[in-house]
Amino acid sequence: MATPMTADRLVAALRAEGLTVVEVDGWRTNNRNHKGPWGPVHGVMIHHTVTSGTASSVALCYGGHSNLPGPLCHGVIAKDGVVYLVGNGRANHAGLGDPDVLQAVKDEAPLPPDNEATADGNRAFYGFEAINLGDGKDLWPEVQLEAIERTSAAICRAHQWTERAVIGHLEWQPGKVDPRGFTMASMRARIGDRLEANTPPPQEEDMTPEQAAQLKKLHDQRALAPWTYKGATFPDRDAFNFLVTTDANASKALAGLVTLAAKVDALTATVADLDDVELSPEQLAELAAKVAASPVLAESIAELVADKLAARLAE
Structure with a gap:
């Protein structure tokens, strides 16, 4: 059981773990807190987006769609390992899931099969969407898998959780398959190794000038913020x-x-x-x-x- 991190603390934790983080304009106030509580938090949930393309995927996760308002997660992990923060607070990512799974996460115990959907996951989990088509054919670059590992480890380290606090959507809600293309058991093993080794992370200065220019271009274009009609969020x-x-x-x-x-x-x-x-x-x-x-x-x-x-x- 833990109080959710502030926006500043989350950014600091991710960057301290060696991640490149892009703060999408408006993410600090983008949430669904008016629909229900946010916290206490107990773990991290990993998803895949079923989309391709960084800018469009980030925009979707920020704003949502007609059937599911955004934010659809707290951060989007791109193919190149960059983490785009899109929400701060309650997000529409987990939905209802198995209360026995939630209890196992709280106890940091082995997960039981998920066969119910009655517990509020949007309240209890940080959510990260990794860009992948989820068809079993779209490859997972190692740099993206490492970013999932680092992101999860950063949050676990901040809350003093073990790798057992990290689950996949498919382990939470019956009928879900994400993330598809790697196993959560293998990812938890990676996270556990990182937490145990406390590996000194590389700093953002290790980025090449070309990578830094690409990140700045993506951020400056504001393609990440959706167009609105007489909207007040992004004038x-x-x-x-x-x-x-x-x-x-x-x-x-x-x-x-x-x-x-x-x-x-x-x-x-x-x-x-x-x-x-x-x-x-x-x-x-x-x-x-x-x-x-x-x-x-x-x-x-x-x-x-x-x-x-x-x-x-x-x-």
């Missing part, structure tokens, strides 16, 4: 606000172009009249000041001025 991902702002900017840009074109015509006419008008030094200074005040126009009239000067020199 800069509000489709209605985006269209209104774009229309206003377009109108402003058009007005600016009209003004600019008028200034070009006026200055061009002034230069064209140089053959017929003798300008005093004061007038020449005034004309120069006009050009200097509009640097963007200088290039557009430079050729005309050069032609006029060349013609006069030839005389």
